[in-house]
Amino acid sequence: MATLWNSLQSQFLQQDFQEELSRWNRKRLAPNFPDELTAARFEADRRMQRLEHGFIEELRREVADEATEAPTDPDGFIEWFEELRNSGPGQQDRLFPWLADQASINDIRWFLGQEAAGEAGFDDLVAMTQVKLPDKAKLELARNYWDEMGRGNVRGMHGPMLGQLVDILGLDIRIERTVWESLALANAMTAMASSRFFAWHSVGALGVIELTAPARSAHTACALRRIGLTASQRRYFDLHAVLDIKHSRDWNDEAIKPLVAEDSRRAKAIAEGALIRLRCGERCFARYRAHFGLA
Ligand SMILES: [Fe+2]
Numbered sequence: 047m048a049t050l051w052n053s054l055q056s057q058f059l060q061q062d063f064q065e066e067l068s069r070w071n072r073k074r075l076a077p078n079f080p081d082e083l084t085a086a087r088f089e090a091d092r093r094m095q096r097l098e099h100g101f102i103e104e105l106r107r108e109v110a111d112e113a114t115e116a117p118t119d120p121d122g123f124i125e126w127f128e129e130l131r132n133s134g135p136g137q138q139d140r141l142f143p144w145l146a147d148q149a150s151i152n153d154i155r156w157f158l159g160q161e162a163a164g165e166a167g168f169d170d171l172v173a174m175t176q177v178k179l180p181d182k183a184k185l186e187l188a189r190n191y192w193d194e195m196g197r198g199n200v201r202g203m204h205g206p207m208l209g210q211l212v213d214i215l216g217l218d219i220r221i222e223r224t225v226w227e228s229l230a231l232a233n234a235m236t237a238m239a240s241s242r243f244f245a246w247h248s249v250g251a252l253g254v255i256e257l258t259a260p261a262r263s264a265h266t267a268c269a270l271r272r273i274g275l276t277a278s279q280r281r282y283f284d285l286h287a288v289l290d291i292k293h294s295r296d297w298n299d300e301a302i303k304p305l306v307a308e309d310s311r312r313a314k315a316i317a318e319g320a321l322i323r324l325r326c327g328e329r330c331f332a333r334y335r336a337h338f339g340l341a
């Protein structure tokens with residue numbers, strides 16, 4: 047109910063706005079030529095940047111109180127952060143056991159289409175976030191990025207691996223076919239990773255993906271196995287069900303902990319980023335359940 051009320055009240059938690067922001071992100075992050083940078087483009091970019099900022103500030107307000115509860119000492123903070131896996135927003139959602147055990151092929155295809163369309167590209171988010179980070183955290187983001195890149199092997203790259211699944215299942219990942227909750231998740235991740243003012247938020251948001259992805263990936267892998275996909279076809283989810291356990295441990299030890307030890311103000315920013323990401327995910331799961339008629 048609170049979510050419905052928010053979306054009625056908000057100019058940002060809406061289909062039209064999230065589609066516009068998704069199209070702008072696609073355009074602005076694409077490699078381009080100097081003659082594309084016209085006066086009109088400058089103006090349009092400035093307008094969208096302001097709107098994007100309004101959107102992310104609204105998401106911050108939603109989680110601000112909860113984020114102030116996070117301890118600011120490194121050990122206490124990691125303990126708080128890791129507890130998000132159990133009791134954070136959207137965790138233990140009943141959508142996932144249902145997908146694993148009961149959903150039809152078409153339900154699974156619709157779900158994966160939404161998820162793939164709402165995937166902002168973890169590799170690029172990590173790459174944008176690592177700019178000018180302290181050495182220890184930068185190294186951890188580099189190791190994580192290298193895994194995303196299949197350690198230099200094109201067949202092991204995570205992005206194209208998901209792309210293969212999209213092709214195999216013939217998924218529709220057009221922006222206009224994607225629910226705003228899923229677009230908002232990708233747009234929030236992009237907003238945080240692409241602005242240096244939200245760099246610590248992005249470290250938290252990416253870290254909480256690593257923390258919470260294994261359980262969701264394992265359920266999704268079960269669903270894919272149940273509908274008859276081979277091991278190589280469901281590789282993306284089988285891989286993340288296992289690899290992200292290690293990624294999460296390393297991200298927390300090597301990036302979050304030293305960053306908070308160096309400056310305790312970062313704890314609140316990292317906490318906000320993590321909670322923003324989880325709240326966006328929670329809204330997606332509620333929308334997907336509504337689509338499937340699950341209470
Ligand atoms: Fe990955």
Ligand SMILES: [Fe+2]
Nearest residue numbers: 256289290293
């Ligand atoms: Fe990962």
